[in-house]
Amino acid sequence: xxxxxxxxxxxxxxxxxxxxxxxxxxxxxxxxxxxxxxxxxxxxxxxxxxxxxxxxxxxxxxxxxxxxxxxxxxxxxxxxxxxxxxxxxxxxxxxxxxxxxxxxxxxxxxxxxxxxxxxxxxxxxxxxxxxxxxxxxxxxxxxxxxxxxxxxxxxxxxxxxxxxxxxxxxxxxxxxxxxxxxxxxxxxxxxxxxxxxxxxxxxxxxxxxxxxxxxxxxxxxxxxxxxxxxxxxxxxxxxxxxxxxxxxxxxxxxxxxxxxxxxxxxxxxxxxxxxxxxxxxxxxxxxxxxxxxxxxxxxxxxxxxxxxxxxxxxxxxxxxxxxxxxxxxxxxxxxxxxxxxxxxxxxxxxxxxxxxxxxxxx
Numbered sequence: 303x304x305x306x307x308x309x310x311x312x313x314x315x316x317x318x319x320x321x322x323x324x325x326x327x328x329x330x331x332x333x334x335x336x337x338x339x340x341x342x343x344x345x346x347x348x349x350x351x352x353x354x355x356x357x358x359x360x361x362x363x364x365x366x367x368x369x370x371x372x373x374x375x376x377x378x379x380x381x382x383x384x385x386x387x388x389x390x391x392x393x394x395x396x397x398x399x400x401x402x403x404x405x406x407x408x409x410x411x412x413x414x415x416x417x418x419x420x421x422x423x424x425x426x427x428x429x430x431x432x433x434x435x436x437x438x439x440x441x442x443x444x445x446x447x448x449x450x451x452x453x454x455x456x457x458x459x460x461x462x463x464x465x466x467x468x469x470x471x472x473x474x475x476x477x478x479x480x481x482x483x484x485x486x487x488x489x490x491x492x493x494x495x496x497x498x499x500x501x502x503x504x505x506x507x508x509x510x511x512x513x514x515x516x517x518x519x520x521x522x523x524x525x526x527x528x529x530x531x532x533x534x535x536x537x538x539x540x541x542x543x544x545x546x547x548x549x550x551x552x553x554x555x556x557x558x559x560x561x562x563x564x565x566x567x568x569x570x571x572x573x574x575x576x577x578x579x580x581x582x583x584x585x586x587x588x589x590x591x592x593x594x595x596x597x598x599x600x601x602x603x604x605x606x607x608x609x610x611x612x613x614x615x616x617x618x619x620x621x622x623x624x625x626x627x628x629x630x631x632x633x634x635x636x637x638x639x640x641x642x643x644x645x646x647x648x649x650x651x652x653x654x655x656x657x658x659x660x661x662x663x664x
Contacts (some may be wrong), residue, residue, distance in 0.1 A: 359573070360572070370562055389570070544569075585640060597611055601662060612648055
């Protein structure tokens with residue numbers, strides 16, 4: 303009698319999946335979690351990472367004196383070279399200078415009246431000082447005329463604008479222009495007279511060598527003091543020229559040309575287009591103690607994620623408040639130890655001032 307042939311019973315797929323879930327899945331999950339832990343350990347613990355910011359030179363240009371912004375040589379986004387003229391300010395407070403000129407004129411008159419009691423043997427020296435006083439009087443008068451010319455120039459400009467809009471009679475504009483022409487003519491004549499007097503005094507000084515070798519008397523000392531005061535006032539009347547401190551571009555303009563800017567008021571912001579350094583803040587807890595000369599890796603946040611090595615140049619002395627844009631979300635006040643990082647070795651990275659990068663400590 304033949305033996306029956308038995309076929310093996312097929313295991314259902316559900317049983318196989320259950321067997322896999324019970325025998326192999328825990329091992330696989332364990333290995334995956336172990337790999338994730340090792341990866342996080344290497345990234346977050348073994349290689350501390352923090353955020354750094356690329357910095358460049360930046361300067362706020364302010365008005366050195368209260369005056370009219372007569373020239374604004376650059377507009378926003380204009381590139382300028384170091385030493386280029388950015389703006390010119392003409393002093394507007396001419397009344398103060400005119401008052402100082404009046405005080406100087408009174409002091410010179412007092413000095414002139416004090417020459418009478420001097421002995422006769424000093425007469426020649428007094429005459430020479432008198433010529434110097436006359437010269438200073440003329441220079442004061444010239445400076446006063448210059449102040450008057452500036453005031454009349456602004457008046458004529460206003461009258462021209464009003465005349466264009468038919469808000470003022472043409473006769474008033476003609477009178478203002480005539481007065482300005484008269485002041486300019488008198489200034490030219492006084493300048494010629496001052497040049498002649500200076501030439502005469504220079505000739506007398508060259509001929510009288512013995513006089514120049516004598517000790518200075520109080521009158522000559524006072525004359526020199528007033529000369530310096532007049533020179534200082536003449537310098538105050540000159541326009542203030544503000545130059546570009548470095549190569550860069552104008553990023554912001556706060557006052558248009560032709561406006562009156564108070565002293566110390568910010569006019570424009572000038573920024574460099576070339577990065578100078580990277581500054582980062584190492585947060586607590588400090589897993590490593592960085593020192594100058596330590597190597598770090600810089601990684602950009604661009605799509606290609608460029609990475610290059612450089613060194614730490616300086617380390618801060620204490621924890622400081624981190625810039626708001628670099629703080630982690632949800633943290634209002636965050637402190638960190640500042641680090642200055644060199645740009646050597648990062649020449650191939652197209653870094654832009656203000657860019658945020660990742661700093662990795664080995």
